[in-house]
Amino acid sequence: MKNAVISSTGLWTPPHSISNEELVASYNAWADNWNREREADIASGIIEPKTHSSVEFIEKASGIKSRYVINKSGVIDPDIMAPRIPERPNEEISVLAEMAVNAARQALERAGRKPEDIDAVICAASNMQRAYPAMAIEVQKALGINGFAFDMNVACSSATFGIQTAADFVRSGSARSVLMVNPEVCSGHLNFTDRDSHFIFGDVATAVLVEEESIAPAGHWKILGTKLKTEFSNNIRNNFGFLNRAAPEGIGAPDKLFVQEGRKVFKEVVPMVATMINEHLGELNLQGTDLRRLWLHQANANMNRMISSRVLGREANSDESPTVLDTYANTSSAGSIIAFHKHSEDFKPGDKGLICSFGAGYSAGTVFVEKAG
Numbered sequence: 001m002k003n004a005v006i007s008s009t010g011l012w013t014p015p016h017s018i019s020n021e022e023l024v025a026s027y028n029a030w031a032d033n034w035n036r037e038r039e040a041d042i043a044s045g046i047i048e049p050k051t052h053s054s055v056e057f058i059e060k061a062s063g064i065k066s067r068y069v070i071n072k073s074g075v076i077d078p079d080i081m082a083p084r085i086p087e088r089p090n091e092e093i094s095v096l097a098e099m100a101v102n103a104a105r106q107a108l109e110r111a112g113r114k115p116e117d118i119d120a121v122i123c124a125a126s127n128m129q130r131a132y133p134a135m136a137i138e139v140q141k142a143l144g145i146n147g148f149a150f151d152m153n154v155a156c157s158s159a160t161f162g163i164q165t166a167a168d169f170v171r172s173g174s175a176r177s178v179l180m181v182n183p184e185v186c187s188g189h190l191n192f193t194d195r196d197s198h199f200i201f202g203d204v205a206t207a208v209l210v211e212e213e214s215i216a217p218a219g220h221w222k223i224l225g226t227k228l229k230t231e232f233s234n235n236i237r238n239n240f241g242f243l244n245r246a247a248p249e250g251i252g253a254p255d256k257l258f259v260q261e262g263r264k265v266f267k268e269v270v271p272m273v274a275t276m277i278n279e280h281l282g283e284l285n286l287q288g289t290d291l292r293r294l295w296l297h298q299a300n301a302n303m304n305r306m307i308s309s310r311v312l313g314r315e316a317n318s319d320e321s322p323t324v325l326d327t328y329a330n331t332s333s334a335g336s337i338i339a340f341h342k343h344s345e346d347f348k349p350g351d352k353g354l355i356c357s358f359g360a361g362y363s364a365g366t367v368f369v370e371k372a373g
């Protein structure tokens with residue numbers, strides 16, 4: 001069996017950012033309009049009025065201060081409350097593929113790779129632009145890569161599932177260099193009129209180049225072990241799908257966007273992930289204290305605090321468990337990769353760390369890495 005490593009990563013950040021203040025102002029304006037239109041029913045007690053969202057709540061409950069988006073004007077317009085991204089003709093590259101290509105170019109450049117060096121492309125994300133042709137094949141064409149390409153979706157865990165899939169191709173010898181991309185337009189599936197979740201997500205794209213050790217550039221990352229886990233749960237769900245047309249009465253219902261039982265997710269996923277990390281550490285003959293850094297999925301700062309303290313045996317500082325939630329919010333599969341990309345330059349040969357994602361499914365993935373000499 002061959003050894004798989006991470007040769008490089010890439011990140012593309014959208015140009016527009018929305019602060020909590022801006023987001024809350026638009027939500028509150030939308031809620032006031034909604035209440036005004038239903039004044040009589042609210043006064044007679046038939047329906048409950050919408051209450052205001054709060055900047056303080058969002059930051060305290062999640063650690064999020066702002067998020068990047070592809071389209072800002074639609075999201076913060078109280079009459080729209082959704083991104084407005086014009087459809088493109090089939091001859092033009094799609095939005096998701098374009099984002100992925102931007103991140104991929106950076107990963108290829110950092111590893112000194114040309115498109116002809118790559119054998120396969122995996123697009124691993126929680127929402128695809130369309131059913132087919134695959135985003136990954138579009139990215140493959142845009143970059144001029146030979147070989148094969150396909151899409152996979154494991155919600156917030158897509159990137160770690162993508163890394164293990166790419167590593168398995170390399171380990172088995174069916175590919176030597178695999179480009180794995182995570183374009184996430186989470187603003188597209190977020191219900192900006194839902195007070196409980198309107199602040200959660202942002203947009204971004206990341207890329208990871210997984211290669212056979214013998215061809216990897218200096219300063220690559222050895223993959224010490226990968227592990228994946230899924231356990232069915234209805235607590236994070238999105239019922240948007242191709243059969244919606246077959247049940248037209250449901251089209252436009254809130255369940256065709258992201259919905260969650262946030263409290264339950266928090267309570268159930270923290271122990272599941274902490275146990276998984278500790279078991280995987282044991283299988284690799286490692287301990288939490290051997291890890292220089294945890295690049296955890298970026299959904300909630302309090303969740304990450306609890307998971308890291310169950311792994312390290314004490315609360316992690318911001319160097320040991322860095323956050324990108326404050327500026328990026330939850331970017332689904334891309335979150336742990338952004339953290340890894342932005343907070344790994346200081347690693348010395350032999351330093352070890354963990355890339356870990358978790359989310360809908362439930363699903364979780366652990367990728368232990370060590371900086372090579």
Ligand code: COA
Binds near residue numbers: 058
């Ligand atoms: N502004 C002000 N108050 C709000 C609010 C908002 N935007 N949203 C909810 N609240 C209120 C609630 O109404 C509730 O009030 P009550 O106690 O009077 O009923 C109170 O704040 C607590 O709400 P709750 O939903 O229990 O908050 P929480 O502390 O669980 O935080 C999340 C909410 C979503 C931030 C948190 O549960 C979370 O991050 N969970 C994990 C999510 C996750 O990882 N999901 C995976 C996504 S891929």
